[in-house]
Amino acid sequence: MADKVLDAKGLNCPLPILKAKKAILEVPKDGTLEVLSTDAGSVADFAAFCRTTGNTMLESTEAGGVYRFIIKHTA
Amino acid sequence: MAAGDVNQKSMSIIVTKGTLDWAYPPFILATTAAAMGVNVSMFFTFYGLALLKKDLDLQISPLGKPDMVMPLAGMHMKMPNLVGVLPGVNAMATTMMKNLIAKKGVASIPQLREAAVESDIEMIACQMTLDLFEMKKEDMIDGIKLGGAATYMEKALSSDINLYI
Numbered sequence: 001m002a003d004k005v006l007d008a009k010g011l012n013c014p015l016p017i018l019k020a021k022k023a024i025l026e027v028p029k030d031g032t033l034e035v036l037s038t039d040a041g042s043v044a045d046f047a048a049f050c051r052t053t054g055n056t057m058l059e060s061t062e063a064g065g066v067y068r069f070i071i072k073h074t075a
Numbered sequence: 076m077a078a079g080d081v082n083q084k085s086m087s088i089i090v091t092k093g094t095l096d097w098a099y100p101p102f103i104l105a106t107t108a109a110a111m112g113v114n115v116s117m118f119f120t121f122y123g124l125a126l127l128k129k130d131l132d133l134q135i136s137p138l139g140k141p142d143m144v145m146p147l148a149g150m151h152m153k154m155p156n157l158v159g160v161l162p163g164v165n166a167m168a169t170t171m172m173k174n175l176i177a178k179k180g181v182a183s184i185p186q187l188r189e190a191a192v193e194s195d196i197e198m199i200a201c202q203m204t205l206d207l208f209e210m211k212k213e214d215m216i217d218g219i220k221l222g223g224a225a226t227y228m229e230k231a232l233s234s235d236i237n238l239y240i
């Protein structure tokens with residue numbers, strides 16, 4: 001179980017990233033944030049977000065049109 | 076990344092357009108950059124200054140925009156210039172665009188601007204434009220600064236990315 005879940009389904013760029021940035025600050029260091037999104041662009045965007053900010057993408061999966069990211073708060 | 080970090084990247088954006096469509100690129104990039112740890116300054120000049128008004132009344136015009144294609148009832152619609160000049164067409168196009176924005180889960184401009192304020196993005200209003208168009212600082216949102224070309228240049232010279240939109 002992630003420490004926090006962000007449901008960003010139905011939101012479009014850049015809202016999932018903006019909300020994830022806020023949400024990850026509420027996760028303790030080395031804790032995890034789970035993000036759910038329906039924005040197809042969010043796959044590339046969350047990978048870029050993690051590379052740039054120094055947070056760690058643990059999982060990036062898709063099921064039934066919903067993208068699921070598990071991000072470890074490492075930055 | 077902590078604010079004030081010497082390794083922190085920075086970006087400046089000159090915002091010159093104040094229509095509903097052109098308001099998106101600067102605010103999307105600015106808020107996303109801030110979320111990725113970038114220090115952002117936005118310099119609002121000429122029509123871009125409308126984006127700092129307390130009362131946002133942003134409009135879109137299909138006139139002279141052959142690249143503007145709106146989805147309508149499963150089709151795609153272009154507006155001939157001859158129709159675009161008629162009274163009420165801008166208002167209609169604006170309503171259509173706002174409906175699309177809401178339907179597709181795209182942020183509104185007030186929402187993005189609020190995110191920009193929350194993420195401490197520096198917003199500078201062009202003093203010359205205020206004078207030129209007889210606008211008042213009191214009509215603008217709180218927390219903005221006033222400045223001119225030299226203020227922008229100082230920012231630009233120390234920024235990693237400089238955009239003109």
